[in-house]
Amino acid sequence: MPTGDPRTAAEALSELQQLAETADFVPAGCMVQHRRIPDAHGYLGAGKLAELAEVVKLAHSGCVICDDSLTPNQMRNIENTVGVPVMDRSELILQIFGTHARTPQARMQVELASLQYEMPRLRRRWTHLERQRGGIGIRGGAGEKQIDVDRNLLRTRIASVNRGLKRIEQHKVRAVQARPDLFTVALVGYTNAGKSSLMNRLTDAGVLAENKLFSTLDTRTRPWRLPGGRTVLLTDTVGFLRKLPHQLVASFHATLEEALHADLLLVLVDGSSSEAAEQLTAVDEVLSTLKADNLPRLTVLNKLDLVEDRATLAPLWRIDPHAIAVSVQDGEGLPVVMTSIQNHLAAVENRVELLLPHTAGALHAEIRTRATVLSEFYTEDGCLMEIQASPAILGRLMAGGARAVQRPPNAPDQPE
Ligand SMILES: Nc1nc2c(ncn2[C@@H]2O[C@H](COP(=O)(O)OP(=O)(O)OP(=O)(O)O)[C@@H](O)[C@H]2O)c(=O)[nH]1
Ligand SMILES: [Mg+2]
Incomplete structure (x- = not known):
């Protein structure tokens, strides 16, 4: 132990x-x-x-x-x-x-971690070979020279993989920066909690989800249309595990960091597991190593269909009284997740009233996907809307021709 x-x-x-x-x-x-x-x-x-x-x-x-x-x-x-x-x-x-890595970035990250793991163990491999060949140990033997050769080879390979990774990471950073200014929700949690299954259920991502540990090793982001037409981005990524080898945490830092660029974390845990509470704690530990422990989050207890007695969830509710119990498999509780996300958006975004003049009518579709429309009325001057959006989106709308409406304090709620 x-x-x-x-x-x-x-x-x-x-x-x-x-x-x-x-x-x-x-x-x-x-x-x-x-x-x-x-x-x-x-x-x-x-x-x-x-x-x-x-x-x-x-x-x-x-x-x-x-x-x-x-x-x-x-x-x-x-x-x-x-x-x-x-x-x-x-x-x-x-x-x-190594067997689950599919994208070039994941393959390189695993290779880097494996090379770093291998480095201090070279001597052991050579002792073995010499013994198999009937050698008398490695002191001064052929193995000693070979260890130096291998060590240099490893160093050269580590440097080359590092360069390859840097190139991919820079490309990804540019892709993330170029992403439309949409609210981003990242799915994080212990491996096998059901993150990819939830992603597939909410979007049509077609991400591999299976009953194996570490099915997902890279980050995928897909648009998720909330009821009412508002679109947010949903990001799925590599699962956590207690005591992940430090070489792997270091190599996968960029992948995780990309996910942790999110505005909200959905922390998923397998509520049917007898170790769910420990897994939640392990996730907290990884999040704090990644300095992501102060991001807003919603805890989601998954696999409710496998929980025979809901009283077993009590320790998890003690950790987070607002945790939402769901079954990604049969859909139970998912509407509550959506409402909670919408409530979170309402709490962090600005609510404004604006007039979209006929000349700026092209912005209408953008408002529908990037903001929440609370009400809208057509007037002679254009479309009068009450919306809820992030300051960044509001800035863009104003620059595109939308005008903020200042109402007199006692004006009626809706125009005649
Ligand atoms: N019974 C039941 N099984 C579920 C539920 N959600 C997911 N699963 C199963 O749990 C297993 C793991 O699901 P994934 O979606 O691959 O889990 P993950 O969190 O993405 O796992 P990693 O990518 O390995 O980190 C799969 O066999 C799913 O079918 C659920 O609500 N109920
Ligand atoms: Mg997965």
Whole structure:
């Protein structure tokens, strides 16, 4: 068990099992050792390590996965005792990210994280090769020179991937800046919470959604038409996980940052999971590392259709009394999400009355999609509208020919 993990061993192992299955492993068994600090040499104590070797032999396992980070030394020592390859949590997650990466940016981000993970472990790989060839260790052996060659190769590749990534990121920044000034809602949350499913349900994004961890590794933004015609942008992105390898958090920073350019966060959590409260806390931690913890947010508890007793949601409502329970699958609660977003818009935007002269009639369609129209009347001078919009949109409308209407204090609400 990793130290400082608030979960029980069973909870931590059930997540590790899910990760392993996502990477197409078939788990044969689990083992837990309760220790205050991991053994520096073999992570587990000597007795437990021997027990593990026995279990691996009996189950004919091809690999051992540890739920914590292992030092290259610990990995080598465990491998020597159990006789099969050993993987730590970071390596497993990197492998999953590697198979799920589809866009060039995601592929490069995973490659960068993997190269950085690999760097301190080069020596271990070479010791293995020398042993297989019957060598006598790496001190002064062929491996020693090869490690230097490999290290230089890795450094060159890291620099080249970094340059490629910078180019893509600059291109993306320009694309985000060129985006129409629409209110943006970002979907964030623990992996497998249902973010892509919600995105698909609300827009026709056609994003891959499946019962696997880290199905989505890049950011996608689609227009979402709210009831009444107002359009906002909805952004889906990579899911969070407790203790993500730091190399991955660093590599995916740009992807997450793009999503966190949002005006409002929808924090999604799988309400049917027994670990929903811990997952919400983990999401908070990632958001605060990304300095996005002060963005306005709505908490959405998903998969209500799988919750047999709603009383089990009580701890989540204690964390956020305004959390909205929904089922993306059958649509329950989604109208409440929309109303909450509209209420949020009403609270943060300006409400103004303006006259759209006939000469500026072309702005009418823009107002309908980018602002909320509260009322409109046609008069001799043009269309008199009461709208709610952001200062940026209002500025654009004024520049396009719309005029603010100043009413005398006792004027009737509506024109005759
Ligand atoms: N029963 C039920 N299943 C749901 C619901 N919403 C989503 N799912 C399922 O949950 C699984 C994960 O959904 P995704 O939409 O891929 O989750 P995600 O948050 O995008 O996951 P990552 O991209 O991995 O971060 C899929 O198998 C969905 O079909 C729901 O309301 N009820
Ligand atoms: Mg997804």
